[in-house]
Amino acid sequence: MPLPESISKCIGQTTSTVYEVEKGSIARFAEAVGDPNPLYWDEEYAAKSHYGSIIAPPGFFGWPVKLGVELPNDLIALVTSLAEAGYGRILDGGIEWEFFKPIMAGDKLTVKTTIRNIMERSGKTGKAVFLFRDITYFDQSGDIVATSRQTTIHPQNS
Numbered sequence: 001m002p003l004p005e006s007i008s009k010c011i012g013q014t015t016s017t018v019y020e021v022e023k024g025s026i027a028r029f030a031e032a033v034g035d036p037n038p039l040y041w042d043e044e045y046a047a048k049s050h051y052g053s054i055i056a057p058p059g060f061f062g063w064p065v066k067l068g069v070e071l072p073n074d075l076i077a078l079v080t081s082l083a084e085a086g087y088g089r090i091l092d093g094g095i096e097w098e099f100f101k102p103i104m105a106g107d108k109l110t111v112k113t114t115i116r117n118i119m120e121r122s123g124k125t126g127k128a129v130f131l132f133r134d135i136t137y138f139d140q141s142g143d144i145v146a147t148s149r150q151t152t153i154h155p156q157n158s
């Protein structure tokens with residue numbers, strides 16, 4: 001049985017969200033993951049570095065300023081459609097990162113997410129939907145600071 005139109009029509013759709021990178025959040029994230037690098041929290045140390053200010057650890061991009069609400073582009077709407085189709089659980093299927101430029105405290109990032117593909121597969125434990133996303137992070141100058149390719153797995157409800 002093919003995936004419902006509300007799900008399959010999301011392939012190729014792109015959403016855009018703005019994230020703000022605040023120095024206090026950078027420090028709290030670094031502390032939470034156990035990274036003591038002073039570039040993430042010590043303003044004096046970071047100012048003397050070749051970066052000139054506090055930077056974010058790899059994988060920290062700040063917090064969304066406003067979540068997107070356009071349908072069907074909104075990832076929340078897609079996950080809701082998957083749940084309604086019987087695929088309510090979410091598993092991390094992996095993520096690949098590529099970093100191009102340090103993210104600095106005070107940056108405003110535009111995060112563009114594209115649904116690359118959505119596939120339903122059957123296995124020994126039943127059916128699951130695989131959701132493949134490409135995510136690009138741009139700083140306020142329009143430069144790409146990072147990209148990621150993410151997979152989530154949505155097993156069929158038992």
